[in-house]
Amino acid sequence: MNKYKTELMVGVFVVLTIGAILLLALKVANQTMSSAGDTYSLYAKFDNIGGLKVRSAVKVGGVTIGRVSDIHLDKDDYTPVVTLNISTDYEGFPDTSSVSILTSGLLGEQYVGFQPGFSFDGVEDLKNGDYLQDTKSALVLEDLIGQFLFNRGGSDD
Amino acid sequence: MSFLQQVGANTIARIAAVGRAGLMLSGALFAAPKLKNVSLTVRQVYVVGVQSLLIIVVSGLFIGMVMALQGYTILVDYGAEGSLGPMVSLSLLRELGPVVTALLFAGRAGSALTAEIGLMKATEQLSSLEMMAVDPLRRVVAPRFWAGIISMPSLALIFSAVGILGGHLVGVDWLGVDSGSYWSIMQSTVEWQKDVMNGVIKSLVFALVVTWIAIFKGYDSIPTSEGISKATTETVVFSSLAVLGLDFVLTALMFGIE
């Protein structure tokens, strides 16, 4: 067998393997997703975050504007604090904006729905490090069912 | 009595075979390596790795495409077709990549290794190496073993990558899932350490087992045409069973216990 051809093909094999690793590293398991651009952080306190995870998307009307970068519990009042990394392409949301935890489809991923508020005089823009005041927690199916049954029981009286 | 005796004899024979296999492997691996063996290993990477590339790429592509098609029809009922990306990529990275690659490798390269070494034994090439004061374990077994260990994880990675591209082809280009969500939901779900690296570890274990079985079966074969054909069959059967069994154990260890 031709030694040159053997070595060439093994070289091609190695290149293909590296290509596969790069594809898997950059496109499939991307750690630093789209943070190629600069981001700024906003914080939001929720009563219940449901199944929200780090790296879940933050969307405005379906358009992804950022990712959840951190989730931790506030040490003073024991409520979850979610850190949102928003792309600097989308700056100047008004202070009155609200966030809620939504689910894509019936069984899909949970994500943070971002609702830009109305902007009028006296309302400031959200800046890096600000807390979002108006938050709506994740819908937890068990709670909903419990509430529904409780209400039914009440109306029977 | 004769039944019990047979069970005993079989057990002893099996244990003796495992012992011989261990001796063969340690003889091959702990022999002082020579620089010359690197080029022998490169040559074997060509034989077991590069020549398996076509079947791996084609299988990976089709398995990715089929999974996208099947997954889409199920997920679309729940409006969750955006989760197609993670479904395809996680199945490939965690399970199908390492397992299917190992099974194909056993059929394509493992059987060839067994037959090659068995025929080298039958045609007295191994004996003749020994008489030339060249250790066949180092000269014949070690390069093939290392080539298997190098090739299989590489093939598994290529398999997964091609499969994910195949899933994209069907899911996005054909069925109309949004390309952005295919990738971005995949990216938010797949973890490098947990999914990709665990798949590579699985693949390394399978490579060890399949290559070891294949080489040992050839090395230990009865040097007749019947003996070699039996050894080749056993390579494929034993390595497939070992891969599937080990896969369960590894999956339980890696993902079963949170």
Place this chain on the structure above:
Amino acid sequence: MGNLVEIENMMFRRGERVIYDGVSFVVPKGKITAVMGPSGIGKTTLLKLIGGQLAPDEGDIRFDGSSIVSMNRSELYQTRRRMSMLFQSGALFTDMTVHDNVAFPLKEHTKLSDDIIDTIVALKLQAVGLRGASNMMPSELSGGMARRAALARSIALDPDLIMYDEPFAGQDPISMGVLVKLIRQLNDALDVTSIVVTHDVTEVLTIADYIYILADKRIIGEGTADEIRNSDSALVQQFLKGEADGPVPFHYPAGDLADSLFGEKS
């Protein structure tokens, strides 16, 4: 002149079956010693025992004074560089050309430059008359040519001992004549010791200096070619003349035919 190989009271068993029982013989230096015997007697096994690939159950095998049986692995590998074996099939490496096959032991065991190796290979191939075939693959060679190529490979390192395993089996008269001539020539020209294991009586009687005949787990006759021809042992005479029946029975040991045909089925 001393003896290169000495076998003393050697016993070898394969599983339950005893192959050799109390075999002793010596191979003098610089001579061609032939070991003859019917097929299936384990003549190849004998060569593997001398080469240390198998170990006897009892007795001792000595090569140039040192015991092969008690050698450790590295000593054995050192000793094997001084011997070489021509296998029945030739055992050429099928993935290399004839040239690379002959160069193989040189590349493994010496640090000679490629130029010198090429020269040595050309000389060795010239000696067996195959210099023109150096770029052919083993699969393209005829049986006789393959054996000659293997012979070139086994003399590549200028060994002290060459063992021939059935060198004449399945050869046409011409290649047989060539091989007989080569074995004699190499033995005289290189001053090596040769052991030829074979069942081809006529060829071996023409070249061997001393002959042992193996049968029934032991040596049944020995001597020079003339002594063997004139031996009065019935076994030796049966072997030389190729008679179908005699002391070595035509039938493999079995029960009475009438019993097995008409007797009780067991």
